[in-house]
Amino acid sequence: MRFMVLIKADANSEAGVMPSAQLLAEMGQFNEELVKAGVMQAGEGLHPSSRGARVRFSGTGREVIDGPFTETKELITGFWIWKCASLQEAIAWLKRCPNPMLGESEVEIRQVFEAEDFGAEFTPELRAQEDRLRIQVEEQQRQQDA
Structure with missing residues (x-):
């Protein structure tokens, strides 16, 4: 199973405050453990929402909304893609993670859909x-x- 681990933004990350050298070192060590265990498949930090945009879809219409976005608690500042045997394994790994923020923080874990999750609607042609x-x-x- 693959899981997306979503690190929620806070006021500091949205203001562009970079992590300390100590936190970067701790996260680097944690990422090394994930890689050695075959868990980590990808992981990146994200720039503040002020440097991003959203596209709102309404039927055939498209509206571009430039950042920053006001609901900081709903924003993501980074992510990992992990391969784990279960949600419980992903939770166990996340409990070992250094706190990604200066104060309180929240990290969400969501399972990634695999082809077999879509059932018959995912036809052989779509699978190919x-x-x-x-x-x-x-x-x-x-x-x-290369």
Whole structure:
């Protein structure tokens, strides 16, 4: 199972306050543990919402809304993609994580949908397309890393 681990923003992250060298070192060590255990598949921090945008969809209409966004508690400042056997395993890993913020913080764990979760609606043709796209993305990443 794959899980997206979402680190919620706070006033400091939205103001662009960067983590301390100590926190970066602690997070680096935690990420090394995740990688060695085969758990971590990806992980990144995000710039403040003032540097982002949203696109609101209404039928065929599209409206662009520039950041910053006011509801800080609803914003994300970083994420991981983890591969774990269960939600309980992901929770156990997260409990070992250094606090990602200066004060109180909240981190959300959500399971990522896999092809088999979609049932019959995910036809063989759609599965083939998904497989083809995943291979293309992996190949593009390999070329960028070379």
